[in-house]
Amino acid sequence: MEYAVELRDVTKIFSDRSAGRDVRAIQHIHLAIRPGEFFTLLGPSGCGKTTTLRIIAGFETPTHGEVLIQGKSMASAPPNVRPVNTVFQSYALFPHLSVRDNVAFGLAVKRVPRDERLRRAEDALALVRLPGQGRRKPTHLSGGQQQRVALARALVNRPAVLLLDEPLGALDQKLRKEMQLELKELQIQLGITFIYVTHDQEEALTMSDRIAVMDRGFVLQVGDPVTIYERPQTRFVADFIGESNFLSAKVDSAEPGRVGVSIGGRRFFAQIDGAPVSPEQNVTVTVRPERLTLHRANGTGEAGLVGAIHEIVYIGTDTRYVVKLTTGERVVARIQNVAGRGLGEYRVNDAVSITWSDRDARVLTG
Amino acid sequence: MIHERRRVAALMLPPALWLVLLFLAPMVIMAAYSFRAGTFEPERSIFTIEQYQKFLAHTAYHRLLLQSILVAFVVSMLCIVLAYPIAYFLAFRAGSLQYTLLTILIVPAWISYLLRILAWKVILGSSGLLNSFLISAGLIREGSPILLYSRDAVIVALVYVWIPFAALPIYSALQRIDRRLLEAAADLGCAPWEAFFRVTLPLSVPGLVAGFFFVFIPTVGEWVTPTLVGGVSGTMYGNIIQDLFVRANDWPLGAVMSLVMLALVLVQIAVFVRLSPRGLSDLAGA
Amino acid sequence: MRRRDLISPGFLYYALMAAFLYLPIALLIVFSFNDGRTLTFPLKGFTTRWYEQMLGTRELIDALWNSIALGIVSSIVATALGTLAGIGVSRFDFPGKRAFLALASMPLVIPYVVIGVALLLLFKTINPDLQLSLWTVGVGHVVINIPYCMLIVASRLAGFDAHLEEAAMDLGATYWGTLARVTLPIAAPAIVSAFLSSFTTSFDEFAVSFFLIGTESTLPIYLYSQLRFPSRLPLIVALAAVIIVASIILVIFSEALRRVGRPASRTAEA
Numbered sequence: 001m002e003y004a005v006e007l008r009d010v011t012k013i014f015s016d017r018s019a020g021r022d023v024r025a026i027q028h029i030h031l032a033i034r035p036g037e038f039f040t041l042l043g044p045s046g047c048g049k050t051t052t053l054r055i056i057a058g059f060e061t062p063t064h065g066e067v068l069i070q071g072k073s074m075a076s077a078p079p080n081v082r083p084v085n086t087v088f089q090s091y092a093l094f095p096h097l098s099v100r101d102n103v104a105f106g107l108a109v110k111r112v113p114r115d116e117r118l119r120r121a122e123d124a125l126a127l128v129r130l131p132g133q134g135r136r137k138p139t140h141l142s143g144g145q146q147q148r149v150a151l152a153r154a155l156v157n158r159p160a161v162l163l164l165d166e167p168l169g170a171l172d173q174k175l176r177k178e179m180q181l182e183l184k185e186l187q188i189q190l191g192i193t194f195i196y197v198t199h200d201q202e203e204a205l206t207m208s209d210r211i212a213v214m215d216r217g218f219v220l221q222v223g224d225p226v227t228i229y230e231r232p233q234t235r236f237v238a239d240f241i242g243e244s245n246f247l248s249a250k251v252d253s254a255e256p257g258r259v260g261v262s263i264g265g266r267r268f269f270a271q272i273d274g275a276p277v278s279p280e281q282n283v284t285v286t287v288r289p290e291r292l293t294l295h296r297a298n299g300t301g302e303a304g305l306v307g308a309i310h311e312i313v314y315i316g317t318d319t320r321y322v323v324k325l326t327t328g329e330r331v332v333a334r335i336q337n338v339a340g341r342g343l344g345e346y347r348v349n350d351a352v353s354i355t356w357s358d359r360d361a362r363v364l365t366g
Numbered sequence: 367m368i369h370e371r372r373r374v375a376a377l378m379l380p381p382a383l384w385l386v387l388l389f390l391a392p393m394v395i396m397a398a399y400s401f402r403a404g405t406f407e408p409e410r411s412i413f414t415i416e417q418y419q420k421f422l423a424h425t426a427y428h429r430l431l432l433q434s435i436l437v438a439f440v441v442s443m444l445c446i447v448l449a450y451p452i453a454y455f456l457a458f459r460a461g462s463l464q465y466t467l468l469t470i471l472i473v474p475a476w477i478s479y480l481l482r483i484l485a486w487k488v489i490l491g492s493s494g495l496l497n498s499f500l501i502s503a504g505l506i507r508e509g510s511p512i513l514l515y516s517r518d519a520v521i522v523a524l525v526y527v528w529i530p531f532a533a534l535p536i537y538s539a540l541q542r543i544d545r546r547l548l549e550a551a552a553d554l555g556c557a558p559w560e561a562f563f564r565v566t567l568p569l570s571v572p573g574l575v576a577g578f579f580f581v582f583i584p585t586v587g588e589w590v591t592p593t594l595v596g597g598v599s600g601t602m603y604g605n606i607i608q609d610l611f612v613r614a615n616d617w618p619l620g621a622v623m624s625l626v627m628l629a630l631v632l633v634q635i636a637v638f639v640r641l642s643p644r645g646l647s648d649l650a651g652a
Numbered sequence: 653m654r655r656r657d658l659i660s661p662g663f664l665y666y667a668l669m670a671a672f673l674y675l676p677i678a679l680l681i682v683f684s685f686n687d688g689r690t691l692t693f694p695l696k697g698f699t700t701r702w703y704e705q706m707l708g709t710r711e712l713i714d715a716l717w718n719s720i721a722l723g724i725v726s727s728i729v730a731t732a733l734g735t736l737a738g739i740g741v742s743r744f745d746f747p748g749k750r751a752f753l754a755l756a757s758m759p760l761v762i763p764y765v766v767i768g769v770a771l772l773l774l775f776k777t778i779n780p781d782l783q784l785s786l787w788t789v790g791v792g793h794v795v796i797n798i799p800y801c802m803l804i805v806a807s808r809l810a811g812f813d814a815h816l817e818e819a820a821m822d823l824g825a826t827y828w829g830t831l832a833r834v835t836l837p838i839a840a841p842a843i844v845s846a847f848l849s850s851f852t853t854s855f856d857e858f859a860v861s862f863f864l865i866g867t868e869s870t871l872p873i874y875l876y877s878q879l880r881f882p883s884r885l886p887l888i889v890a891l892a893a894v895i896i897v898a899s900i901i902l903v904i905f906s907e908a909l910r911r912v913g914r915p916a917s918r919t920a921e922a
Contacts, residue, residue: 057822059821078826079818080824080825080826080829081824084822086818086822088818090813091813092813092815092816092819094816094819094820094834095812095838096834105820105833106823109829110824153819153823154822370744373827374740374746377736377737377739378736378746381733381737381740381756381798382737382752382755384733384794384795384798385756385795385798386755388774388791388794389767389795392771392773393770395777396770399773406780451662451666452665455662455663455666459660460663460666465911467666469904469907469908470670471666471673472907473900473903473904474673474674474677476852477677477896477900477903478855478858478872478892478896479858479859480856480858480872480875481895481896482677484680484879485679485680485892486676488680489679526672526676529673530673579761580761583761583762583763584761584762584764586763587764587766589765590858604765607769608765611769611863612862612863621769621773624766627763627766631761631762635761
């Protein structure tokens with residue numbers, strides 16, 4: 001299959017003159033993005049996701065490695081010849097042109113005849129739900145409207161790949177959620193490959209077909225949202241996506257796909273992909289707070305980890321219980337406030353024990 | 367990356383070349399001239415430091431240089447003191463009118479320097495406005511010529527010329543002050559005057575420094591104003607340089623004197639940049 | 653500005669200062685219509701004969717044309733070079749940028765006597781027999797105007813989104829196409845303002861021109877040369893009045909342009 005965009009071992013090093021040293025923005029990035037995919041680069045600030053996007057767009061050239069778009073190498077291609085278009089974080093609308101001329105800009109550059117240009121611009125504006133706004137100046141529009149104009153300006157050129165650099169960052173919460181759905185629907189409708197950059201993991205999980213989680217210049221894991229959430233491969237990924245508990249454990253036994261561990265003297269099982277572990281090895285076991293079950297502890301013979309309620313936080317849908325274990329570690333459990341459970345079930349200093357299903361615990365090897 | 371290097375070169379080379387060839391090179395040539403024995407051949411080819419010796423021996427020149435620095439200092443201080451209230455008014459009280467009022471203030475600054483000094487000749491002359499006014503008010507009996515052709519006349523005329531230029535950076539700095547800081551000061555108990563001295567004034571110091579230097583540096587080398595209204599007592603260092611080049615044809619000595627002044631200016635610029643890094647943008651920003 | 657601010661001490665001070673600044677030039681304009689040969693009070697009656705005499709004085713008209721031509725040509729060069737520098741400086745990072753900025757800003761603060769003298773030496777060194785002329789003056793004018801042109805253009809561009817050029821290239825334009833379609837249109841008010849400022853400066857320039865002028869005169873040089881003839885004074889004053897009014901118009905226009913379509917305009921509502 002021909003990939004829409006491929007990055008082969010791409011590294012980018014900036015020489016920071018004022019700091020007097022080099023900055024390794026991204027290192028050894030391998031990405032293969034399929035046509036028609038909604039692909040997200042997710043990570044905290046400084047992880048290199050925007051740099052990666054700019055390399056695909058052509059605003060930066062890789063120090064090492066190759067960039068291919070639709071199978072063709074982009075090594076000597078400046079941004080204006082690449083079949084990609086970008087929606088900038090700051091929208092970058094031309095203040096001296098009307099909305100319509102902004103949208104038609106790419107067509108004007110390609111010398112598309114005026115009638116066709118205007119018609120296609122109007123169609124693009126209708127597509128992003130801004131019909132009839134053509135004559136206005138961008139500065140007179142709201143943030144949400146400007147964002148749509150930026151989108152229309154990029155889409156009107158029918159690019160093979162659309163790059164979006166945190167386009168919803170400046171919008172308020174409610175508008176963001178609406179736009180997320182709209183963007184997703186638009187992508188499905190048009191069938192264009194979207195490469196989306198964000199630091200909001202909920203946004204990534206909502207919209208993406210596949211996510212690449214990045215940190216400090218590296219790609220840590222690539223997968224669909226379910227896999228990323230259910231089977232994180234590194235501690236960072238487990239921590240960045242959703243919430244996770246991390247427990248120190250020692251390996252007791254190892255079978256294919258399942259590992260027996262002892263935590264705080266008690267025995268549990270956990271899932272594992274990836275590198276095999278050996279007995280007596282120290283590992284980290286991760287379980288998500290919503291997958292934990294709390295029981296009242298009444299002294300002896302408890303299965304599960306034993307501890308006492310340290311803190312209770314009510315957040316409407318759930319109650320978060322922070323439990324301090326006898327081992328000294330802290331664990332967070334989220335209990336849904338439903339049918340009498342959750343809120344009010346326990347009080348601070350109550351002795352509890354914590355269990356989980358084997359399926360919901362993972363051993364982290366990274 | 368190659369694309370970018372070509373673009374930068376295409377953009378920057380023409381202005382850079384012009385400045386290097388027609389601004390930097392002349393300065394270098396001037397430095398070279400300071401080591402020549404004479405203006406024309408054959409003395410011109412003789413390399414010597416006697417011009418510097420001449421300058422060092424000529425204490426009259428040193429005195430004049432110091433006097434010029436003093437005059438420039440007085441002019442600059444007067445300018446920033448007089449300009450500060452205007453800048454404050456524009457930045458804090460004028461509201462939406464401030465740009466218009468600022469423009470009104472700036473317009474005279476752009477009008478021919480020569481003409482503005484000429485106007486002062488009119489005012490200060492023995493039959494000029496000031497004297498006529500004083501005579502008709504019965505304060506003096508006949509026109510006093512001392513107002514014109516003196517160092518004080520030079521100072522007045524220069525202050526007149528430079529006040530708008532001093533006001534600009536001060537205004538810029540004041541305008542940039544976050545108003546919420548003053549709200550915080552009031553919240554913490556400051557009366558308006560106190561807030562001014564504790565918050566506004568300190569924060570406006572970069573503008574003051576910029577304004578001071580912007581007037582001081584060129585004023586040291588002034589020669590036109592002294593020529594027109596300074597008379598003998600108002601002569602400044604720049605007059606000597608002008609004379610050396612135009613009348614006395616002693617270019618090497620003139621070069622030495624120019625270089626001395628240039629060195630002084632560069633030192634001042636270095637001090638200024640150290641004290642107020644934003645200064646340059648203040649000048650253009652308003 | 654509220655009504656009570658109009659009678660505030662701040663405004664009074666401003667008005668006084670503005671009066672102080674305008675009084676001398678207003679005086680000149682008044683005297684240009686004075687029917688008398690000396691610049692003394694009381695005024696002797698209204699006349700326009702000095703203006704008529706002005707129009708009839710050959711050297712004056714020649715000097716006027718010289719100044720206009722010199723102003724236009726040197727301003728075009730200064731604006732062009734300053735615009736190139738302004739774009740480069742506000743949009744790019746490159747080695748030696750700080751050195752260039754320092755060099756390009758220096759003519760602003762170096763005393764004009766030094767600039768004039770140094771250029772004189774340059775010309776005489778290249779060719780001892782070189783005839784000084786309007787061209788040599790023009791070179792000096794370009795040098796002193798480049799900094800301000802650069803600063804105006806750079807300042808204006810700095811107020812706009814840094815990604816605009818990238819967006820244009822992303823949409824298919826080459827860099828030079830981007831300059832034409834985006835950068836220059838956005839910078840246009842600043843460029844025109846820079847041109848007008850350069851013209852005004854060049855038109856009025858004396859201190860540098862003095863050292864580089866040849867047999868042809870510019871208006872300020874002509875003016876200065878006539879100052880030693882008391883009988884010529886009213887003529888000079890009439891000329892001064894014309895220059896003043898023309899300068900005012902140009903400067904107002906230039907300042908208004910500089911503020912056109914500024915993306916971030918601030919008011920100081922306390």
